[in-house]
Amino acid sequence: EADIYQTPRYLVIGTGKKITLECSQTMGHDKMYWYQQDPGMELHLIHYSYGVNSTEKGDLSSESTVSRIRTEHFPLTLESARPSHTSQYLCASSAGQGKNTGELFFGEGSRLTVL
């Protein structure tokens, strides 16, 4: 079992609400990632971080924001949720060196539904 945790596992909220999806890992990995996955579709990278105070946008444009104040913590925030944000959000971490992504360890995911 990988030591990477996501909360909440399931969240149903109304349009316009602010939400934060939490992700924590205890493996000391510098690299952390957020992916978005819709049913039957491939994972899309929306944010990544190479270490504390480092955050970058991924390939898929997202209205969410992330922060990396501590190595183990990589929360994702939506200031004003919309139905189009309904999706599965997966957090991952890796110990890859340099350009090497390394083996990815995923959390269990947060299933977000915006009404």
Next chain:
Amino acid sequence: KNQVEQSPQSLIILEGKNCTLQCNYTVSPFSNLRWYKQDTGRGPVSLTIMTFSENTKSNGRYTATLDADTKQSSLHITASQLSDSASYICVVSDRGSTLGRLYFGRGTQLTVWP
């Protein structure tokens, strides 16, 4: 365009039978190829990672093969069990970008019936 295509999209087999899942990719320059297993409602779990020089890698009843010349990989599952029911995702990494970017397939949904 860098892409990863998996086939079949879905597969149903009986418990105890073997099956093979396919992955074709156009990612270049190639770094490594990974297979993940994703149970419904859970995060993906790594099965194997293969580099250019590796053409076979096993993890228990799972055996992955890689042909870097034809840009094809397969995942063979032996003596399937009910717990093998999951989506199997092929992921290819390139070595041409600063990120070591990963390209994900859409997965093959495997269902094992008793």
